Amino acid sequence: MGHATHTAPGEEKFDLGRFRLLQLAFATGAGIGLLGILITLLVSVFIADPQRVFRHFAHSYLFAYMVGFTIVSGSLFWVLLHHAVDAAWSVVVRRILEHMALLSVVLLFLFLPLAWFIWVQPLFFDWSLLEWWTLKKYEDLIYDWKAGFLEHWFFSIRVVLYFATLIGLAYVLRHYSMKQDKVGDEDIKFGVVNQHTNLIMRKIAYPGIVFFALALTFAAIDWLMALNHHWFSTMWGVYIFAGCAQSSMALLIIVSNCLRNAGYLNEVFTVEHNHIMGKLLFAFTVFWAYVSFSQYMLIYYANIPEETIFYSVRNFGSWNYYSVCLVIFHFILPFLALLTQPAKWDQRRLMIIAGFILLMHILDIYWVVLPHFDFREAHHDVSHMHGFAPHFFDIFSLFVIVGVLGFFFMKFLTKGALFPHKDPRLFESVTLTN
16 A cells, blocks of 8 residues: 555535535425325325325335435445455545445434334334234244244344444544544554554454444344245345445446536546446346345245245236336346446446436335235235335335435535545545556
């Protein structure tokens, strides 16, 4: 690692005043979403079963929340990976990822409606977002087998640990990164004397990746797989991780290029960065497909009822067409679109592909969550499911999550420089060639 510090011209700071309308649009979107949810709830309870309405909203909000959670978690993964492998190319875009990862603090507060539907709702009505939550011993044999893991107090402790891990890692790494802007490559004490800032962050990243992997895997199990406590898959954590890495890289491509087009990062962000990010987006598009197919193939081959139920639900009626479309539009089209080198060099083309992949990730999370609601309301009888039926709750919940996260992300961008301008590897990033 070189020791000369490169100070980029401008060392830009994000001027929020130029983008007040965009921030206002995010805030307005969140407000419209919240108002839409309230109006839909008030109207729906008079024309349908109130408890079914609230159950639908709970699943719709979980879908929207997990869209935000996966993207934010994926951003933290890229920050951890950057430090763990001491990457040079990503120095220019690292600050953007750090701000995105710190949105886990906002996600903690956005989790409160889900906390209500998991912990509080059963106190008043005999249902919870997690169906197993209200089960008693000997009511369900499979639940009895998993009861030790599904203990309410143990589940609650795990949720606290997930947020503590994600927020702790995101905050500490962003803190030292921004501190580096002020002191450059000088020594900072963090339990060890005379260590460079990059070395400190690298030492945090090594164990951090392990804790991140555990937190993401078990959060995916507790909040998504456990919607149907009968079902299990040993590849579920990897499946969700693939979506995290892919979607966060897609969003990074969009945000970094938008900043470049707005006049920021002019002298540091180049076509070479787009080329590398495009290759990583392509790699995780293939990885997502590989994990998805592997999970499906192994479950199909084993033909165990507790495993096949996941795909039986999603291959019934109109959900089957949805599943087929997901294969085509989440893998085949992006794969072909990103296959050539010019696709990764052309900024406009790359941004369109990244936006399309981000949309497919949203539809993928929808495919994970909402069929379970349909199955649950059909009393676990596939033949009585209604199939794919979008609802206002789905759109309005997504408005709330995207609006709130977008608002705070723009606020975070104003904190410090847009890139770590005193990182010793900045010069290598600026002069990158592949």
